[in-house]
Amino acid sequence: MAYPISGFSKLTKAEKIAWLGDTYLKNSPSSVHTLQNYWHPDSELQNLHDEFTENTLSNFYLPFGIAPNFLINGRNLAIPMAVEESSVIAASGKAAKFWNTRGGFKATVLGTQKSGHVHFNYSGDPKKLLLFFEEIKPKLLASVSEIVRNMEERGGGVLSIELKDKTDLLANYYQLACSFETKDAMGANFINTCLEQFGATLEKEAQQFDLFSETEKQLHVIMSILSNYVPECRVRAEVSCPVEDLGNKQEGNGKIFAEKFMQGIRIAEVEPSRAVTHNKGIMNGIDAVVLATGNDFRAVEAGIHAYAAKDGSYTSLTHAEIKNGIFHYWIEIPIALGTIGGLTSLHPLAQVALEILQKPSAKELMEIAAVAGLAQNFAAIRSLVTTGIQKGHMKMHLMNILNQQQTTSSEKALIIEHFQTNPITHSAVIEVLQKIRNVE
Numbered sequence: 001m002a003y004p005i006s007g008f009s010k011l012t013k014a015e016k017i018a019w020l021g022d023t024y025l026k027n028s029p030s031s032v033h034t035l036q037n038y039w040h041p042d043s044e045l046q047n048l049h050d051e052f053t054e055n056t057l058s059n060f061y062l063p064f065g066i067a068p069n070f071l072i073n074g075r076n077l078a079i080p081m082a083v084e085e086s087s088v089i090a091a092s093g094k095a096a097k098f099w100n101t102r103g104g105f106k107a108t109v110l111g112t113q114k115s116g117h118v119h120f121n122y123s124g125d126p127k128k129l130l131l132f133f134e135e136i137k138p139k140l141l142a143s144v145s146e147i148v149r150n151m152e153e154r155g156g157g158v159l160s161i162e163l164k165d166k167t168d169l170l171a172n173y174y175q176l177a178c179s180f181e182t183k184d185a186m187g188a189n190f191i192n193t194c195l196e197q198f199g200a201t202l203e204k205e206a207q208q209f210d211l212f213s214e215t216e217k218q219l220h221v222i223m224s225i226l227s228n229y230v231p232e233c234r235v236r237a238e239v240s241c242p243v244e245d246l247g248n249k250q251e252g253n254g255k256i257f258a259e260k261f262m263q264g265i266r267i268a269e270v271e272p273s274r275a276v277t278h279n280k281g282i283m284n285g286i287d288a289v290v291l292a293t294g295n296d297f298r299a300v301e302a303g304i305h306a307y308a309a310k311d312g313s314y315t316s317l318t319h320a321e322i323k324n325g326i327f328h329y330w331i332e333i334p335i336a337l338g339t340i341g342g343l344t345s346l347h348p349l350a351q352v353a354l355e356i357l358q359k360p361s362a363k364e365l366m367e368i369a370a371v372a373g374l375a376q377n378f379a380a381i382r383s384l385v386t387t388g389i390q391k392g393h394m395k396m397h398l399m400n401i402l403n404q405q406q407t408t409s410s411e412k413a414l415i416i417e418h419f420q421t422n423p424i425t426h427s428a429v430i431e432v433l434q435k436i437r438n439v440e
């Protein structure tokens with residue numbers, strides 16, 4: 001076989017799988033069968049999935065579940081979540097129920113602006129560049145008039161274009177820093193199309209600007225791309241209740257629990273190693289909603305973690321305080337989501353997720369995602385500072401272990417019964433299973 005392989009993407013799916021079987025799966029013929037086993041029997045639906053990306057061979061399922069009892073801004077919602085990790089949905093449901101009887105979650109969108117840049121090189125007089133920019137600004141906007149028409153009809157569009165001198169960071173480096181409103185669309189394609197057009201107009205106009213010398217006319221665009229850092233597209237979610245209302249069976253005394261809880265948050269505020277895990281738990285909730293609704297979780301992850309490090313040290317995304325006997329607990333995150341366009345409109349399950357959420361606007365979905373993150377963090381810290389997480393986690397994980405061991409339903413029932421009162425570890429489960437099988 002000669003590498004690199006040419007024309008692979010032009011092969012049919014069957015040919016690609018045959019190639020894979022011959023090249024990498026010779027010792028594992030069942031893998032080929034598994035790939036085929038995961039095809040959807042409805043060929044139309046399978047074709048739809050095949051076309052989401054390239055060189056598709058099969059589907060990779062994730063569980064799609066819901067966490068009910070979320071009271072958000074006075075509305076009861078069940079939040080759809082796509083996530084493989086055991087305990088995440090259970091934890092969400094528990095936190096939702098806890099806060100449902102304590103006033104629920106309040107969420108507020110603090111801004112919806114997104115941004116992007118034309119990164120370009122210019123070696124010349126900065127004052128002339130500024131004059132040039134002021135002169136061509138209307139032309140830049142005019143050059144995207146067709147692209148923005150639909151978006152403007154929906155109330156969005158280009159909000160601003162600024163020239164930024166970044167030569168203190170990198171020689172000859174300037175930007176057109178642009179901001180956008182994309183309403184219910186995530187807007188990545190819209191923003192990138194506008195930016196590429198701005199870049200082309202910028203270069204073309206530079207060639208014709210009389211004040212520029214021949215060298216200055218060689219202004220050239222390096223790249224035009226949106227930023228996934230969206231601090232102006234931000235949402236806050238919060239809960240609050242009298243400290244004594246925090247107490248119940250698991251927490252014990254409300255005041256003691258609140259103090260321990262806040263200490264748990266403070267550790268994540270000051271200690272980056274803990275903050276990473278703390279925020280990972282928050283992302284368990286956020287990513288699951290982002291995925292279920294067909295949004296781009298990589299963009300969301302990158303933007304949120306950058307925000308967590310915005311002051312120079314990576315820190316907690318959630319915060320808590322007690323004021324006048326009231327426990328306040330909140331999260332603030334930047335997050336760009338869409339409820340129209342892209343996979344949100346194409347993936348049938350993303351459509352179902354949006355239906356479950358009562359067809360939210362992008363702003364409402366931002367609120368829901370922030371609430372899912374806060375709820376997840378609440379559940380994690382609550383467990384960590386009381387029982388520890390392993391108790392609940394292993395209970396959920398028990399099913400995974402049983403499935404790995406291909407237990408029958410009667411074996412499952414016996415083992416679940418046994419571990420109601422015994423600590424769950426992998427080796428303990430295997431031991432009990434072996435005992436049952438030896439008796440049988």
Ligand code: MEV
Nearest residue numbers: 277278280281380381389
């Ligand atoms: C596990 O997926 C998430 C936690 O580790 C989060 C945390 O420690 O806060 C439980």
